[in-house]
Amino acid sequence: MIKLSKFPFKTEKVAPKISDNKSTSLLLQAGLIRQTMAGVYTYTTLWLKILKKIEKIVREEMDKYWAFEILMPALSPKEVWDKTWRWDSIDVFFHVPATNNKEYGLNSTHEEIVTPLMKEFVQSYKDLPTCVYQIQNKFRNEKRAKSWILRWREFLMKDAYSFHASDEDFVNYYEWMKKVYMKIFERIWLLDDTVIALADGWTFTDKYSHEFQVKLSIWEDTIYICKNCGTAHNEEIIDKEKFKCINCWWINAEVVSASEIWNIFPLETKFTKAFDVKYLDENGKQQIPIMGCYGIWVSRAMWIVAEKFATDKWISWPENIAPADYYIVVLWDNLKKAEELAKKIEDNWKEVILDDRMGKKFGFGTKMKDAELLGIPHIVIISDKTIEKWWYELDGELISF
Amino acid sequence: MIKLSKFPFKTEKVAPKISDNKSTSLLLQAGLIRQTMAGVYTYTTLWLKILKKIEKIVREEMDKYWAFEILMPALSPKEVWDKTWRWDSIDVFFHVPATNNKEYGLNSTHEEIVTPLMKEFVQSYKDLPTCVYQIQNKFRNEKRAKSWILRWREFLMKDAYSFHASDEDFVNYYEWMKKVYMKIFERIWLLDDTVIALADGWTFTDKYSHEFQVKLSIWEDTIYICKNCGTAHNEEIIDKEKFKCINCWWINAEVVSASEIWNIFPLETKFTKAFDVKYLDENGKQQIPIMGCYGIWVSRAMWIVAEKFATDKWISWPENIAPADYYIVVLWDNLKKAEELAKKIEDNWKEVILDDRMGKKFGFGTKMKDAELLGIPHIVIISDKTIEKWWYELDGELISF
Numbered sequence: 001m002i003k004l005s006k007f008p009f010k011t012e013k014v015a016p017k018i019s020d021n022k023s024t025s026l027l028l029q030a031g032l033i034r035q036t037m038a039g040v041y042t043y044t045t046l047w048l049k050i051l052k053k054i055e056k057i058v059r060e061e062m063d064k065y066w067a068f069e070i071l072m073p074a075l076s077p078k079e080v081w082d083k084t085w086r087w088d089s090i091d092v093f094f095h096v097p098a099t100n101n102k103e104y105g106l107n108s109t110h111e112e113i114v115t116p117l118m119k120e121f122v123q124s125y126k127d128l129p130t131c132v133y134q135i136q137n138k139f140r141n142e143k144r145a146k147s148w149i150l151r152w153r154e155f156l157m158k159d160a161y162s163f164h165a166s167d168e169d170f171v172n173y174y175e176w177m178k179k180v181y182m183k184i185f186e187r188i189w190l191l192d193d194t195v196i197a198l199a200d201g202w203t204f205t206d207k208y209s210h211e212f213q214v215k216l217s218i219w220e221d222t223i224y225i226c227k228n229c230g231t232a233h234n235e236e237i238i239d240k241e242k243f244k245c246i247n248c249w250w251i252n253a254e255v256v257s258a259s260e261i262w263n264i265f266p267l268e269t270k271f272t273k274a275f276d277v278k279y280l281d282e283n284g285k286q287q288i289p290i291m292g293c294y295g296i297w298v299s300r301a302m303w304i305v306a307e308k309f310a311t312d313k314w315i316s317w318p319e320n321i322a323p324a325d326y327y328i329v330v331l332w333d334n335l336k337k338a339e340e341l342a343k344k345i346e347d348n349w350k351e352v353i354l355d356d357r358m359g360k361k362f363g364f365g366t367k368m369k370d371a372e373l374l375g376i377p378h379i380v381i382i383s384d385k386t387i388e389k390w391w392y393e394l395d396g397e398l399i400s401f
Numbered sequence: 402m403i404k405l406s407k408f409p410f411k412t413e414k415v416a417p418k419i420s421d422n423k424s425t426s427l428l429l430q431a432g433l434i435r436q437t438m439a440g441v442y443t444y445t446t447l448w449l450k451i452l453k454k455i456e457k458i459v460r461e462e463m464d465k466y467w468a469f470e471i472l473m474p475a476l477s478p479k480e481v482w483d484k485t486w487r488w489d490s491i492d493v494f495f496h497v498p499a500t501n502n503k504e505y506g507l508n509s510t511h512e513e514i515v516t517p518l519m520k521e522f523v524q525s526y527k528d529l530p531t532c533v534y535q536i537q538n539k540f541r542n543e544k545r546a547k548s549w550i551l552r553w554r555e556f557l558m559k560d561a562y563s564f565h566a567s568d569e570d571f572v573n574y575y576e577w578m579k580k581v582y583m584k585i586f587e588r589i590w591l592l593d594d595t596v597i598a599l600a601d602g603w604t605f606t607d608k609y610s611h612e613f614q615v616k617l618s619i620w621e622d623t624i625y626i627c628k629n630c631g632t633a634h635n636e637e638i639i640d641k642e643k644f645k646c647i648n649c650w651w652i653n654a655e656v657v658s659a660s661e662i663w664n665i666f667p668l669e670t671k672f673t674k675a676f677d678v679k680y681l682d683e684n685g686k687q688q689i690p691i692m693g694c695y696g697i698w699v700s701r702a703m704w705i706v707a708e709k710f711a712t713d714k715w716i717s718w719p720e721n722i723a724p725a726d727y728y729i730v731v732l733w734d735n736l737k738k739a740e741e742l743a744k745k746i747e748d749n750w751k752e753v754i755l756d757d758r759m760g761k762k763f764g765f766g767t768k769m770k771d772a773e774l775l776g777i778p779h780i781v782i783i784s785d786k787t788i789e790k791w792w793y794e795l796d797g798e799l800i801s802f
Contacts, residue, residue, distance in 0.1 A: 068408065
C-alpha cells in the first residue's frame with residue numbers, strides 16, 4: 001500500500017510542455033519520471049512498478065518456451081569484440097578507459113558475451129536447440145537523444161540468443177519466437193498497432209532482420225506496407241522512389257510512421273564461427289551451431305504503452321500493468337475505515353494507493369485530479385456522506401462495506 | 402519447473418581449483434557463475450534465482466519502513482559531479498568518453514543523482530523525513546580485482562538515501578536503519594557472523610561511518626573488537642601499534658578478518674548544500690535538509706552466503722534463498738509420475754528442479770551427485786522400487802503418493 005501522505009513523488013498542478021508527444025508531459029506531471037540527462041532517465045516508484053509488471057510478462061512468456069534467464073554484465077573486455085571486428089564498427093559503442101591502460105566495452109548488445117559463455121555448454125547435438133535470455137541495461141553513445149522517447153543512451157532490453165543444429169530448426173524457432181512476441185504484445189496491449197517489418201541486418205547479418213514496429217505519431221521509422229500482400233518493409237531496404245514489394249513485387253504501398261520496439265535477427269554462424277563454437281553431431285562430426293537473437297526494448301515498450309493510452313489529461317493504464325489497481329480518495333475523518341478497506345483489497349492480491357493526505361489543500365477536487373492523472377483503473381471514494389450509509393463509492397457506484 | 406533435460410547449464414565432474422575460497426570453485430562446478438573478465442561475472446539461471454530472492458528480502462524490509470524504491474541510471478552527466486568535486490576525487494570512478502566531446506560518469510555511487518532529484522520534491526518540513534532506495538549496478542575502476550569475491554568492477558547494490566529536518570530525526574532514522582539491516586541479515590542467514598564496525602567516512606563525511614562486516618576467512622578488512630566494551634573498529638581508523646578503543650579507551654582488542662557487505666554514512670549537509678536543496682520549516686524559514694545513505698552490496702552478500710554454507714562438496718542453501726525447494730531424481734521409466742508430483746509441489750508455491758535426463762550416463766549416482774552439488778534443500782527420488790509400492794522417497798523417507 002502506498003500512502004500518499006508519506007509518498008515523496010508529488011504531482012504537479014500543470015503539465016510541463018513537451019513538444020513532440022503527449023505521454024512525456026503527463027509522466028512528468030504525475031512525478032513518474034525525471035530526466036537525469038538527455039536520453040537517460042530516473043524512474044520513480046510508480047513507473048518502476050509498471051516496468052516490473054512488463055518485465056514479469058516478458059519473463060513468463062519466455063520461460064514458457066524453455067528459454068532460460070541469465071544475467072550478463074554491462075562491462076566486457078575489448079578482446080571479445082576484437083574477434084568479431086565490432087569494437088570499432090558499432091558506431092554507438094561506448095569504450096570505457098580503465099586502469100592498467102585497458103579499455104572495456106559498455107555493452108550495447110551481448111553476442112560477444114553470450115557466445116563464449118555458451119561455447120562451454122553447447123558440445124553435442126543433444127545440447128541443441130537451446131536459448132538463453134536476460135533483462136539487462138544497454139548503453140548507446142548516441143550523438144543526439146531524440147525527443148524523450150527515442151534514441152536513449154541507457155535503456156532496458158530483453159535480449160535472447162538461441163543456438164541450433166540445423167537451418168530448419170532455426171527457422172522453426174525463429175517463426176515461433178514471432179508468436180511468443182505477439183503474445184507479449186497482446187498482454188501489454190500493443191498487438192493492434194503492430195506490424196512485423198522486414199529490415200536491414202545491421203552488423204548482425206546479410207539477411208533481412210524482422211522489426212516489430214508499433215504505428216505511432218512519434219516515430220523514428222517509416223514503414224512501407226504492400227497494398228497487395230501486406231508485407232511491411234522498413235524504408236531502409238527499399239527504393240523509395242520506386243517501391244517494389246520484396247514478397248510479391250507489387251508497386252503500391254501504404255506508408256506509415258512507426259516506432260521499433262522489438263527486433264529479431266538470424267545470426268547464422270557469424271558469432272559461433274568467430275568464437276570457434278563447435279558441437280558433435282549424431283555421426284560424431286564437428287559442426288558449427290546456427291544462432292538467432294531476439295530483442296525487446298522493454299523501457300521503450302513501456303513508454304509506447306503510455307503514449308498509446310494517453311489522453312490530454314491522463315494515462316489510462318490497462319489493469320494488468322497499472323501502477324496500482326485501486327486509488328482510495330479519503331475525505332474527512334474516515335482514514336480508519338479506508339485503511340480497513342485497503343487491507344481487504346490487498347488481501348485479494350490487488351495493489352492500493354491510499355490518498356490519506358489531510359489539510360485544506362487536499363480537498364475532493366485535488367484528490368480526484370491526482371487519481372485521474374495517475375490513471376489508476378479503479379477509484380474508491382470514502383467520505384462522511386458515503387460512510388453514514390455504510391457505503392463507499394467504487395467507480396461511481398455506491399457499494400456497502 | 403526446470404527440466405534438466407532441456408537445461409543448458411550443466412555441472413562439471415570435478416571442481417576447478419580456486420585458491421582463495423571454497424564457494425567459487427563449487428559455484429563454477431555447479432555451472433551457476435562464469436567470469437566474463439576479472440571482477441565481472443555472468444550469472445546463470447540458478448544463481449539469478451538466488452539473487453532475486455535476496456533482492457526480494459531487501460525490498461520487503463525496506464518497503465516496510467516507508468522507503469520508496471526508484472531506479473536511477475548507471476550513466477550521469479559530469480556537471481553533477483563537478484558540484485561536489487568528486488569527479489576526480491573518487492579514485493575508482495569510470496569516466497566514459499561520449500560524442501560531442503562529452504564525458505559521462507559510470508556511477509560508483511548515486512548521491513550526485515539522487516540529491517538533485519529529491520531537491521524538487523523536498524520543499525517543506527512536511528515532506529520530511531523521506532527515504533528512497535534503488536537496487537542498481539555500480540561500477541568501479543579497480544586496479545586489481547581481488548580473488549573472485551572482492552573488488553568487483555561491476556556489482557549490484559541496494560543504496561538508500563534519507564532526508565531529515567533535524568539531526569535528532571536523522572540519528573533516530575540512522576539507528577533504526579541499523580535494525581532494518583540486522584533484520585535483512587537475519588533473513589539471509591548472516592546475522593551470527595556480523596559486527597558493526599566504526600570506519601572512515603571516505604569521501605562522504607568527516608564523521609565515522611558504520612560498516613556491517615561479516616567475519617570470514619576470505620576478507621578485505623581487519624577489524625579490532627574492544628575486549629572491554631565490544632566496540633568494533635576498522636583498522637583504518639585506529640593506531641595499529643597502540644590500539645585505544647574509541648568508545649571506552651580500553652587498550653586490548655580481538656583482531657578478526659572480515660568482509661564488508663553493508664555500510665551506512667551520515668552525510669550531514671554535504672550534498673544538500675552542494676545542490677542547494679532547501680525546505681521551509683514550520684516558521685517559514687529556509688533550512689538545509691540532513692542526509693544519510695545506506696548501502697548493501699547485494700551481489701557480494703549473496704556470494705558470502707554461499708561461502709558460509711559451503712562444505713568441501715556442495716553449498717547447502719537455506720530454504721528461503723535456495724535456487725529451488727525440491728530436486729526430483731527420476732529413475733527409469735517414471736517420468737509421468739514425477740511430473741505429476743512436480744506439478745503438485747508447484748501448486749503449493751514451491752519450486753522444482755526435475756532431473757529427467759535419461760540414458761546410460763544419467764544413473765542414480767550421477768543424479769544424486771548433482772542434486773547434492775546444487776545444494777537444493779529437499780531431494781525426492783522416484784524409481785521403479787518406490788513406484789511399485791506407490792511411494793516416493795523424500796529426504797530419505799518413503800512417502801505414499
